[in-house]
Amino acid sequence: MNKNNVMVFVQQDDGVVADVSIELLCKARELADSLHVSVEAAFLGDKLAAAAKALLAYKVDRVNLMQSEHLAHYTPLPYTQVMVDLIKEREPQIVLYGATTTGRDLGPRIASALKVGLTADCTDLQIGDHELGGTTYKNILYQIRPAFGGNIIATIVSPEKKPQMATVREGVMKLTAQEPGYKGEVIEYKPGIGVDLLVSQILESVREEKTVNLKGAQIIVAGGMGAGSKEGFDQIVKLAQALNAEVGASRAAVDAGWVNKAHQVGQTGTTVRPKLYIACGISGSIQHRAGMAESSRIIAINSDPQAPIFQIAHYGIIGDLKDVIPAFIKAYKNKA
Numbered sequence: 001m002n003k004n005n006v007m008v009f010v011q012q013d014d015g016v017v018a019d020v021s022i023e024l025l026c027k028a029r030e031l032a033d034s035l036h037v038s039v040e041a042a043f044l045g046d047k048l049a050a051a052a053k054a055l056l057a058y059k060v061d062r063v064n065l066m067q068s069e070h071l072a073h074y075t076p077l078p079y080t081q082v083m084v085d086l087i088k089e090r091e092p093q094i095v096l097y098g099a100t101t102t103g104r105d106l107g108p109r110i111a112s113a114l115k116v117g118l119t120a121d122c123t124d125l126q127i128g129d130h131e132l133g134g135t136t137y138k139n140i141l142y143q144i145r146p147a148f149g150g151n152i153i154a155t156i157v158s159p160e161k162k163p164q165m166a167t168v169r170e171g172v173m174k175l176t177a178q179e180p181g182y183k184g185e186v187i188e189y190k191p192g193i194g195v196d197l198l199v200s201q202i203l204e205s206v207r208e209e210k211t212v213n214l215k216g217a218q219i220i221v222a223g224g225m226g227a228g229s230k231e232g233f234d235q236i237v238k239l240a241q242a243l244n245a246e247v248g249a250s251r252a253a254v255d256a257g258w259v260n261k262a263h264q265v266g267q268t269g270t271t272v273r274p275k276l277y278i279a280c281g282i283s284g285s286i287q288h289r290a291g292m293a294e295s296s297r298i299i300a301i302n303s304d305p306q307a308p309i310f311q312i313a314h315y316g317i318i319g320d321l322k323d324v325i326p327a328f329i330k331a332y333k334n335k336a
């Protein structure tokens with residue numbers, strides 16, 4: 001198979017592929033189609049044969065499978081070495097990583113080893129041309145992300161060196177339909193891992209059960225500073241319970257200590273796309289909107305008719321939460 005493809009580092013935990021890696025495979029397909037190249041996955045771990053085959057349905061042309069007991073769990077040195085070796089062998093033009101704890105650790109190590117660029121925390125990726133010093137670089141990767149506290153959206157390019165690399169936030173890339181039976185191949189490599197790389201060992205891993213599932217929620221009721229107090233925020237939680245929804249929050253509400261950080265939506269929280277997002281007493285700062293503007297339907301409740309959240313809301317209720325939320329719950333219960 002030709003080189004110069006779009007590669008995704010597919011992160012797994014006990015053989016379960018991270019959601020962000022699937023999102024990236026879907027985006028990689030789109031980028032590869034516009035570049036007329038193939039999609040490759042870099043899949044590292046142990047006992048992954050079945051999971052590797054399953055990746056093909058995401059229209060992956062080639063899964064580079066590297067299995068070893070030393071790769072069963074992420075440790076920086078072996079993973080970096082194996083990825084660097086693979087990139088040198090396959091010479092992709094683009095490599096994408098999820099902006100997870102693993103991706104944020106691994107990406108910079110690889111960038112440093114290969115002396116190439118890396119843009120962290122991208123929220124969009126596009127292909128386009130770039131002029132630099134009289135040279136036109138054709139079809140390079142636009143790595144797009146908020147900058148300066150989210151006040152501008154920056155497009156970053158690294159045209160001179162390949163691969164162009166980026167980490168991408170979870171939840172921002174759309175999933176596309178799988179194609180069972182897609183004709184791709186799984187190529188297994190024997191990873192070369194010297195003993196000098198085995199300097200750390202995972203003795204035990206303790207998994208904290210997730211109690212908040214913002215990304216999977218169909219309905220999110222989110223509260224902000226307009227709640228006024230912890231007690232006020234509890235009313236928003238009650239509305240969420242009545243609608244069988246997940247509770248979201250602005251960063252300001254999290255910082256005020258009214259709700260746990262796991263509920264934060266936005267640039268430094270979770271990116272969500274529910275069917276319905278109800279923003280209660282949230283002004284709609286650019287950083288908050290970055291995490292929820294793609295929701296299918298947005299209802300905003302705010303006492304200030306000029307609040308920016310109304311610019312993206314499909315339905316707006318101008319009023320005090322203290323009046324609107326109890327009326328909302330009552331009306332819903334009467335209808336249900």
Ligand SMILES: Cc1cc2nc3c(=O)[nH]c(=O)nc-3n(C[C@H](O)[C@H](O)[C@H](O)COP(=O)(O)OP(=O)(O)OC[C@H]3O[C@@H](n4cnc5c(N)ncnc54)[C@H](O)[C@@H]3O)c2cc1C
Pocket residue numbers: 149150223224225226227228249250251252253264265266267268269270280281282283284285286287288291301302303304307319320321322
């Ligand atoms: C680098 C960086 C990253 C950030 N990341 C995030 C992020 O991930 N997520 C995030 O949310 N923010 C983030 N922020 C913070 C962001 O800039 C805003 O400060 C924050 O979103 C504001 O939260 P808020 O809308 O709850 O509060 P405010 O902006 O204070 O808005 C409160 C709103 O409530 C309304 N209101 C007041 N009283 C009532 C009432 N009784 N009834 C109805 N409405 C009422 C007001 O009219 C107002 O519109 C970030 C900031 C920076 C610099």
